[in-house]
Amino acid sequence: LNWLGVDVESLRPTHINKLHLTTQSGKSTYANLPLGGFGISRYTLDNYLYQLLLNSGVTVFQESVTDVQFDEDLFTVKTTNNMTFTAKQVIGAYGKRSALDIKLDRPFIKKKAPFLGVKAHYKGGFPDDIVALHNFKGGYCGVSKVEDDKINICYLADYETFKEYKNIESYQQNVLMKNKVLKDILQRSELLFEAPITISQLSFGAKQAVTNHVLMVGDAAGLIHPLCGNGMAMAFHGAKIVSETLIAYLNRDIKSRAELEKKYTKIWNKTFNSRLKTGSILSSLLQREILTDFLINVITKMPWLLKQIIKRTHGKPLLGND
Known part of the structure; x- marks a missing residue:
């Protein structure tokens, strides 16, 4: 992004370098993220890029x-x-x-796509340097900080599990909050959106x-x-x-x-x-509680395994002339 002339730091992002992984049964582990990352909302970044385009003489049609x-x-x-x-x-x-x-x-x-995505920003307490992945029955939830001290909470849910409940609030109380770590985060956070954003038919x-x-x-x-x-x-x-x-x-x-x-x-x-x-x-593993617990147990005893998983999913640093 710096190579493109994008000054991300001017948007006051958070800087993330740790992963926290939990299961519904209470298993938990942490890992360092070698490449790191920054936390910023799509709205803020998209608007910044849009203004860069306009300043460069690009015509944008709405x-x-x-x-x-x-x-x-x-x-x-x-x-x-x-x-x-x-x-x-x-x-x-x-x-x-x-x-x-x-x-x-x-x-x-x-x-037919089996997944539903739910996303919202919250106000509350959460570390700036951590991205968390909290498992629950039928899905998992990501939590991280973005600019202006906002918490970004988004989760992927199995639609068959979700449709048993009348609304998002009921689903979160009865399913997500079975994970005690996630329950603590949600109960201490205040929704900043009028309502969470949902995306259905995720394939x-x-x-x-x-x-x-x-x-x-x-x-x-x-x-x-x-x-x-x-x-x-x-x-x-x-x-x-x-x-x-x-x-x-x-x-x-x-x-x-x-x-x-x-x-x-x-x-x-x-x-x-x-x-x-x-x-x-x-x-697929994280949607099966027994397998998730087994995976957490294994990577807790063998931290190198989690490092390999991170390496296989996060790729390599991207330089401007690569």
């Missing part, structure tokens, strides 16, 4: 894309306000799940990095699992890959669209596939 068509080596993009754009290349950076996925006939969108199944010639990035290319490290960092890394590959194509260093798509897919898979698969395996 539109929702409804359709993308490709014909005779040219894209046509349509929006909700009947605007039409043409472009030599389109990048899909629209997140986890969109009506565009239906338009593009992506296979994953046809499958961690495989996606394609290229669909109908659109180059996908971030969650649109493959849903970045909470256990794969810093999701925003992975999204930035993916954006760097697509930018560099696309520049090579526009400069004619890559000779054809077919070569562009093949190269981008190869680099994306090499960079992220292993981490996403490891995260998926860990997610």
Whole structure:
């Protein structure tokens, strides 16, 4: 980010270097995070990047894309306000799940997704330097601090478990708070949102990095699992890959669209596939209480194992010229 001229420190992020992992039964362990990270909200970071774009002379259209068509080596993009754009290349950076996925006939969108995501900011006491992962029946909850002393609490829940309860508050009281550490955090924290934000139909199944010639990035290319490290960092890394590959194509260093798509897919898979698969395996383990307790017991006795898990899910430091 510094290489791009992004001054993250001006946004007053927290600096995170420890992981705290707990189970519903009370098992607990800590680990250092060698690469570290910073805590900042998507809203603050997105707005900062938006202002950077405006200051650089970029025109931003506040539109929702409804359709993308490709014909005779040219894209046509349509929006909700009947605007039409043409472009030599389109990048899909629209997140986890969109009506565009239906338009593009992506296979994953046809499958029933079993997970629900819930997120909110809170006011309360929590260490600045820790990211916590608290397990509960049917899911797990991440807790960390972001800018302005706010606590970011988000959790992934199995929809079958969630639908047994009338609302989020009831679910949290009856399911999440069975984990005593999580119960203590929630009871000592005050909700800053009017209501938590929910995202349904979360699928961690495989996606394609290229669909109908659109180059996908971030969650649109493959849903970045909470256990794969810093999701925003992975999204930035993916954006760097697509930018560099696309520049090579526009400069004619890559000779054809077919070569562009093949190269981008190869680099994306090499960079992220292993981490996403490891995260998926860990997610399956954390949804089974007995296996989670066993895993915590093992890594408590063998700390090197947790270090290897962190290494396999967090990747390597990304430098500007990498």
